[in-house]
Amino acid sequence: MTEAKQKLGVLCSGRGTDLQSIIDAIGREEVDAEIAVVLTDKPEAFALQRAERAGIKAVCVNRKQYEDREPFEEALIEELEDAGVTLVVLAGFMRILTPVFVRHFAGRIMNIHPALLPSFPGAHAHRDVLAYGVKVSGCTVHFVDEGTDSGPIILQAAVPVLDGDTEETLGARVLEQEHIIYPQAIQLYCEGRLQVDGRHVRILD
Ligand code: GAR
Numbered sequence: 001m002t003e004a005k006q007k008l009g010v011l012c013s014g015r016g017t018d019l020q021s022i023i024d025a026i027g028r029e030e031v032d033a034e035i036a037v038v039l040t041d042k043p044e045a046f047a048l049q050r051a052e053r054a055g056i057k058a059v060c061v062n063r064k065q066y067e068d069r070e071p072f073e074e075a076l077i078e079e080l081e082d083a084g085v086t087l088v089v090l091a092g093f094m095r096i097l098t099p100v101f102v103r104h105f106a107g108r109i110m111n112i113h114p115a116l117l118p119s120f121p122g123a124h125a126h127r128d129v130l131a132y133g134v135k136v137s138g139c140t141v142h143f144v145d146e147g148t149d150s151g152p153i154i155l156q157a158a159v160p161v162l163d164g165d166t167e168e169t170l171g172a173r174v175l176e177q178e179h180i181i182y183p184q185a186i187q188l189y190c191e192g193r194l195q196v197d198g199r200h201v202r203i204l205d
Helices: 017-027 047-053 069-082 099-104 125-132 167-190
Strands: 006-012 033-040 058-060 087-090 109-113 136-143 153-160 194-197 200-203
Touching (some): 006 047, 017 047, 125 136, 136 167
Parallel strands (some): 033 058, 087 109
16 A cells, blocks of 8 residues: 655745745655645745645745734644645745744654754854855755754755855855755655654665
């Protein structure tokens, strides 16, 4: 008997190129999953249009309409549960999730961060990388725990930081790698090949 496909709930705040890479990888049958819903926290997020163009349910849960984080997250949880989501995929979602959300989907939330964690966590990774003067940066896919960008690491990819880089040029180089490793990490999850042991994620053969 074949197992049921994972149902992804993808959360975005902006242009949604990471979302697009997942949509495209599913289209090429490199990821054996279905995107059940795309949620954004802002009505202007272009990710909504990418989802609609691909025939995927897209909903804005507008953060501005909620006074506090918890009712906002409860609304996110309700949308995700209504859609039957089994794996939450944070794709440029620029909000920190509280333990209420993280516990609800414990072990079933992935994030991509545009730096080589544990270096340069937070919302301004490229700026921080350039200010520090490191020669190598990259991206990290990790499971989400209750900290910020601190959960067990699934995959990473490195890129050089070049003289004269700006946040835009470095960001574009990193993004190319994001679009490769995020679909790969999701597919590993779908194949049941990610075994989490404390901080370590083993990739099973
Ligand atoms: C990506 O670079 C992603 O790694 C980053 O936001 C960008 C979203 O791009 N995420 C974070 O910084 C999370 N803290 P996109 O909207 O084109 O997918």
